[in-house]
Amino acid sequence: MGADREGGARRRRGRTVAYAACGTVLLAGCATMPDSGDLRNVESTPRQDTGVRVFAVPPAENASSSEIMQGFLEALTSDDPQYDTARKYLTTQAARAWRPESSTTVLADGPSITTDAPPSGREQTGSRTYVLAGNRVATVDAQQAYAPADGSYSTKVHLTKDPKNGQWRIDAPPEGVVMGKSDFQRNYTSVDKYYFATHTRVGATGEPVAVADPVFVRSKVDPMTQMVRALLKGPTTWLGPVVRSSFPTGTALQKGVSGLTPDDQNRLTVPLNDKAARVGQARCAEMATQLLFTLRNLTPTLESVELRGPGRHRLCELTEERAESDAWHASAQSPExxxxxxxxxxxxxxxxxxxxxxxxxxxxxxxxxxxxxxxxxxxxxxxxxxxxxxxxxxxxxxxxxxxxxxxxxxxxxxxxxxxxxxxxxxxxxxxxxxxxxxxxxxxxxxxxxxxxxxxxxxxxxxxxxxxxxxxxxxxxxxxxxxxxxxxxxxxxxxxxxxxxxxxxxxxxxxxxxxxxxxxxxxxxxxxxxxxxxxxxxxxxxxxxxxxxxxxxxxxxxxxxxxxxxxxxxxxxxxxxxxxxxxxxxxxxxxxxxxxxxxxxxxxxxxxxxxxxx
Missing domain, CATH: 2.120.10.30 (TolB, C-terminal domain)
Structure with a gap:
């Protein structure tokens, strides 16, 4: 997936404001695209430095339908955590119904955009339809599982003009998120989450065997919290029949938890809801092992994990050394x-x-x-x-x-x-x-x-x-x-x-x-x-x-x-x-x-x- 990683300036007439000191880039949300004639495709963003975060800008006042279309697609490639800016390009009803986390469609290049003319050949005033198209490379589903894909991609996006304020908005957005391959590479990273093999134990003490379950997370949008949530939700559908999780069904992070990060002693504290409040020490150690193996993919310096229940009740703490002795996983074994x-x-x-x-x-x-x-x-x-x-x-x-x-x-x-x-x-x-x-x-x-x-x-x-x-x-x-x-x-x-x-x-x-x-x-x-x-x-x-x-x-x-x-x-x-x-x-x-x-x-x-x- 590295065919279009080379950079080069993005050529567009819109406004792009970079804040280098803060590691932030604002993507123009109103790049010029004519309402008639040839439409300009959405170019895939060149790879950015890993420390740079990219945010889109909201729609400009009286932006044309084509500018709304362009700005929305730009917003899909940003590091906006909940896609709040992208939702500003949608009608109120569409913004409530749209589920960007349901899927990500990856195209070889950024999606091409054409006008879908009605059969009469005349566009209704206040209504406009565009067609997004491209060659599919992969999809990422709601479980964040990646799957290669091929064939053509085509979907219609409908816009309407509000009769009261005259502003164009999208009332029928594409399903999920769609972007080009290099934008996907900039936005997402592959991380292994870990479960235990259902029918395999090793060693004299019967250690459980860890199995890696790769998923893709947005690399600059609180990835550690994303991975904890993904782990707690359980294994992906394909791997699920042959692995188990030690977390009780329904275990989740406590409400409002975000921004999980290790402290200055490289210890991570994970606050869980009441579903995990009564687990025994042996099971809690397995839960912490799953977390430690998973999060060390993102933070190799992580040394220990502490699990807490409601009221900051301490459930257990596990060090890296203890995890390696309590469970077996292949990458920790070095051949003689x-x-x-x-x-x-x-x-x-x-x-x-x-x-x-x-x-x-x-x-x-x-x-x-x-x-x-x-x-x-x-x-x-x-x-x-x-x-x-x-x-x-x-x-x-x-x-x-x-x-x-x-x-x-x-x-x-x-x-x-x-x-x-x-x-x-x-x-x-x-x-x-x-x-x-x-x-x-x-x-x-x-x-x-x-x-x-x-x-x-x-x-x-x-x-x-x-x-x-x-x-x-x-x-x-x-x-x-x-x-x-x-x-x-x-x-x-x-x-x-x-x-x-x-x-x-x-x-x-x-x-x-x-x-x-x-x-x-x-x-x-x-x-x-x-x-x-x-x-x-x-x-x-x-x-x-x-x-x-x-x-x-x-x-x-x-x-x-x-x-x-x-x-x-x-x-x-x-x-x-x-x-x-x-x-x-x-x-x-x-x-x-x-x-x-x-x-x-x-x-x-x-x-x-x-x-x-």
């Missing part, structure tokens, strides 16, 4: 080793922080070369390895300890084509389940091997109708989502599916409601999870060249620089801990990308690099 296959197809490992260029064989059968391997996965506790044999036919699981036996294969494919029809690279989630797909075109299957059975008994996962054959599988650390590369007619698409389980009923897990995560790419050749809700993807857009970039599970593209270019990438490996270097297998062998540096060679003979997972 990088793993890959050496020139003899043995599994070797290299300490994550090492600058060395030669891995040491792992203990056990995989390091001894008992079987030649072509792809591997290592459990997230780094105690167990899973390897697919060089012919792609068999999957073995073994302990990474000296003397560990290889045993018999746990999954065997009957696919004919050695390269394309057999087993994918395996993948582990945090609860210890191992996932692998059999690409045999005669019977495509996705298997999970449960931790309870020691990853030795494959269970076939229920799959929806997919638009092609599974080429690659990567389960998220939280076990709530799975990334699938699906191939059809020369295209390789990336989908994110929700993993639903019913352990009590004994039913197999199911992948449900897969949605596109990289809709602009027609060929995805490699991917890896690279954060709680982020993946790194290698692929090609239609008519473009191969590139590497970060994407969110909701299909949005993250702000910030993409990884440095690298040619001939066949495999990419990333850790959810963003401090750990990217690693790839390319035409130069195994290479890594330390922070702030260029790609560096690790092992020219190595293949199939992976971090735990």
């Amino acid at each position: 080793y990088l793993y890959y296959l050496d020139g003899k197809h043995r599994l070797v490992r290299l300490p994550t922080g090492s600058t060395g260029t030669s891995g040491a064989p792992v203990p056990g059968a995989f390091g001894e070369g008992a079987k030649m391997l072509r792809s591997v996965a290592v459990s997230r506790d780094e105690h167990t390895g899973a390897g697919v044999t060089a012919d792609g036919r068999s999957l073995f699981v073994t302990s990474l300890i000296a003397g560990g036996a290889l045993g018999t294969p746990v999954v065997t494919s009957q696919g004919v084509d050695v390269k394309d029809d057999r087993l994918t690279t395996p993948s582990w989630d945090a609860r210890g389940d191992l996932w692998v797909a059999d690409r045999d075109p005669r019977h495509q299957r996705l298997y999970v091997l449960g931790a309870e059975q020691g990853a030795s008994k494959p269970v076939e996962v229920s799959l929806p109708d997919l638009p092609g054959r599974i080429e690659d599988v990567r389960v998220s650390a939280d076990g709530a989502r799975v990334a699938l590369v699906v191939a059809k007619d020369g295209k390789h698409s990336l989908l994110i599916g929700r993993i639903e389980r019913d352990d009590k009923a004994g039913d197999p897990p199911a992948v449900v409601d897969p949605r596109p995560a990289a809709p602009d790419m027609e060929l995805v050749t490699a991917m890896s999870w690279a954060g709680d809700s982020r993946l790194v993807v290698v692929g090609r857009e239609q008519g473009g060249v191969h590139q590497m970039r970060y994407i969110q599970v909701d299909g949005s593209t993250l702000d910030g620089p993409a990884p440095a270019a690298l040619s001939g990438v066949e495999t990419i490996a990333a850790s959810e801990d963003e401090r750990v270097p990217l690693v790839a297998y390319s035409e130069d062998g195994i290479v890594r990308l330390p922070t702030g540096a260029q790609w560096q060679k690790v092992d020219k003979d190595g293949t199939a690099p992976v971090y735990p997972g």
Whole structure:
């Protein structure tokens, strides 16, 4: 979403007043637009400095219908908290009925504006209709959830002239908010809110596993309070079936609360209504953990959260250290080793922080070369390895300890084509389940091997109708989502599916409601999870060249620089801990990308690099 970030002065005749010292920009609300002839489109605002807030100005006295139209669209892109200025462009009744929070429609450019002439060819005095049009890029719904979109956008906006005062106002505004892509990038930021996986706990004490639920909030409109409200309202519809919130139903901020901000000790106090007044300490700690994980996205220096009930009654307080010990989330786990296959197809490992260029064989059968391997996965506790044999036919699981036996294969494919029809690279989630797909075109299957059975008994996962054959599988650390590369007619698409389980009923897990995560790419050749809700993807857009970039599970593209270019990438490996270097297998062998540096060679003979997972 960075195609039109470059700046340049906005060319319009309206008044724009900037207050640099206060970090405020006023957008002209009455830019000139003729009542007849060609209408000027609404240009998307160039990206502003992050410290600048943008406010619109109210309609001018006796502004023309076109100026009212233009001013209203300008006001939609401002940082006005409740869109009060935008409402001044509406009739009294329309201002009461309009719900800007219901949706945001993002267009490739600012909306084009044309006059919708009546069938008679003559405009009624005191009535005017304009048509807003453009190419859709995405929508953000009332839950603040982002979804890629395409196709054309067109909606009518009707204006009327008040017969008493002669002022034009909009009496039929567009649904929600509509703006161009660069205005959206300036106004909104993606933030993860956190819930707990319904069916996953880890560790000896059964820690709950945090699952990131990305939403978009207006970045300069009290974002911390926005995020607390969004978290309390519950998970987005897509993720909801596989996560839970520790907040009691109906929990909300106390009336009138706004402007939440940490104090000088980096502690945030959150006043809640009476719905949370009687929770026990264990549940309150989980509530505070959800808040702390969520708000550290916005304020990394946040150290503790205190929850209070009515009458300033203290419910609980939680520090960052306590939250990290009471709940598990992937981005807080740092892998001890990088793993890959050496020139003899043995599994070797290299300490994550090492600058060395030669891995040491792992203990056990995989390091001894008992079987030649072509792809591997290592459990997230780094105690167990899973390897697919060089012919792609068999999957073995073994302990990474000296003397560990290889045993018999746990999954065997009957696919004919050695390269394309057999087993994918395996993948582990945090609860210890191992996932692998059999690409045999005669019977495509996705298997999970449960931790309870020691990853030795494959269970076939229920799959929806997919638009092609599974080429690659990567389960998220939280076990709530799975990334699938699906191939059809020369295209390789990336989908994110929700993993639903019913352990009590004994039913197999199911992948449900897969949605596109990289809709602009027609060929995805490699991917890896690279954060709680982020993946790194290698692929090609239609008519473009191969590139590497970060994407969110909701299909949005993250702000910030993409990884440095690298040619001939066949495999990419990333850790959810963003401090750990990217690693790839390319035409130069195994290479890594330390922070702030260029790609560096690790092992020219190595293949199939992976971090735990």
